[in-house]
Amino acid sequence: MPGTIHVNLICFSLVKYALGKDQLSVELPAGATTDELEAHVRELAGDALPTVPLRVAVNQRYAPAGAALSDGDEVVFIPPVQGG
Amino acid sequence: MVETRILDGPLPPLDDASAPGDGQDGAELLFHGRVRGTEADRPIVALDYEAYLPLAETELRAVAEDTAARFPVRSLVCLPRIGRIEVGEASMRVTIRSLHRTEGIQALAYFIEQLKDRVPIWKWGVTEQGERFPSRGGHGPPNP
Numbered sequence: 001m002p003g004t005i006h007v008n009l010i011c012f013s014l015v016k017y018a019l020g021k022d023q024l025s026v027e028l029p030a031g032a033t034t035d036e037l038e039a040h041v042r043e044l045a046g047d048a049l050p051t052v053p054l055r056v057a058v059n060q061r062y063a064p065a066g067a068a069l070s071d072g073d074e075v076v077f078i079p080p081v082q083g084g
Numbered sequence: 085m086v087e088t089r090i091l092d093g094p095l096p097p098l099d100d101a102s103a104p105g106d107g108q109d110g111a112e113l114l115f116h117g118r119v120r121g122t123e124a125d126r127p128i129v130a131l132d133y134e135a136y137l138p139l140a141e142t143e144l145r146a147v148a149e150d151t152a153a154r155f156p157v158r159s160l161v162c163l164p165r166i167g168r169i170e171v172g173e174a175s176m177r178v179t180i181r182s183l184h185r186t187e188g189i190q191a192l193a194y195f196i197e198q199l200k201d202r203v204p205i206w207k208w209g210v211t212e213q214g215e216r217f218p219s220r221g222g223h224g225p226p227n228p
Binding site: 010012013016017050060061062076078079080081082 | 133138206217
């Protein structure tokens with residue numbers, strides 16, 4: 001569909017628990033940012049996702065909040081980590 | 085020398101970490117993170133560790149190199165584990181060698197703090213009944 005992009009959202013920890021999925025494809029308007037995707041994820045998850053801060057990684061690197069997304073991007077929202 | 089490896093299996097024998105070396109190390113710090121029997125105030129039988137591996141490997145390496153650049157350590161080896169780890173077992177080993185103890189102790193403290201802030205590895209508690217629940221994380225005193 002013109003004017004849209006698809007990103008591959010991979011889920012871990014609290015995000016996986018809240019959404020009940022390891023990953024999902026999300027359609028967004030072209031020009032969408034990680035902030036908009038996070039809002040979408042929080043809406044999907046509802047109360048199941050606690051109000052913890054989420055960092056974001058795009059294509060296997062940490063990205064700044066509000067980073068622009070492109071079609072085919074791999075996105076992971078990172079709840080507070082435990083590091084091992 | 086910096087070595088980092090995320091292991092989907094047991095840690096290597098301790099002998100590997102305690103080899104004599106070249107005789108220049110005045111201090112060796114050996115740290116094992118271990119699985120406690122409670123998570124979020126609930127009794128558990130194991131923790132199941134998951135990682136976003138591409139980023140975890142990159143960040144783990146970066147944290148180790150940053151630590152080695154800040155403190156004059158002679159070697160730093162970090163081996164976190166993923167997968168199911170029973171209560172009491174070690175989930176991570178860090179070995180640091182240095183000329184003197186002070187820089188080694190400082191490096192270990194710094195390294196662990198950075199690791200627990202940056203490396204995307206998460207814990208799921210596993211109860212005796214088989215329920216799995218994600219840890220809420222956090223980096224304060226209750227979750228050292």
